[in-house]
Amino acid sequence: MHPAFLYVPGERLSQTELSAARIDGHVVDVGDAYIPADLVEGPDVRASTIAALVRPGTAACHQTAAWVHGAGDTPPVVHHVKRCVERRIRPVTSARVVFHDTLLPDSDVRTLGGVAVSSPARTMLDLATTLHRDPRVLPWMDLLAVACPDTPDAAMNALQELRRVPGSRMGSAALQRLAVRRR
Secondary structure, eight states, X not given: OOGGGOBOTTTSSOHHHXXXXXXXXXXXXXXXXXXXXXXXXOHHHHHHHTTTTSOTTEEEOHHHXXXXXXXXXXXXXXXXXXXXSSSOOOOOOBTTEEEEOSOXXXXXXXXXXXXXXXXXXXXXXHHHHHTTTOGGXXXXXXXXXXXXXXXXXXXXXXXXXXXXXXXXXXXXXXXXXXXXXXX
């Protein structure tokens, strides 16, 4: 997506002007930004709208990555990012961003709209292994399975290769349920 089609409040137009354009039907709000009403909202557009929250050396993950890949219509209230470089980084703290200081391998990182995002299968795996701590991720898993139907099987295969992962039993059960439902 060309940056000219992305309207971030306060850059070229104020929040008031963008709200008026939305009321008139010229733009629609996507995440933290606005796009022309006739532009197709794809993963690259969604990723571009959260570029300010995903700092260099991090990648969108968990619910944020699920939303970028097409899960649901609205972004999560709190975004999740994960370290995607070998060295430790000092995250910029924010009430809107949760930083996970575990390394996301290069093989699981995709660049969409100039923003690093975890792959759909890795996103499903992360959500599944988080389920035992936070059951609120289950709707995101359901929505991601609808948007990317192959992700439950891919995440289940990846989870079976891992050893001693907290939450793997509960996550595996949820993934099996999603895989069966999609067949």
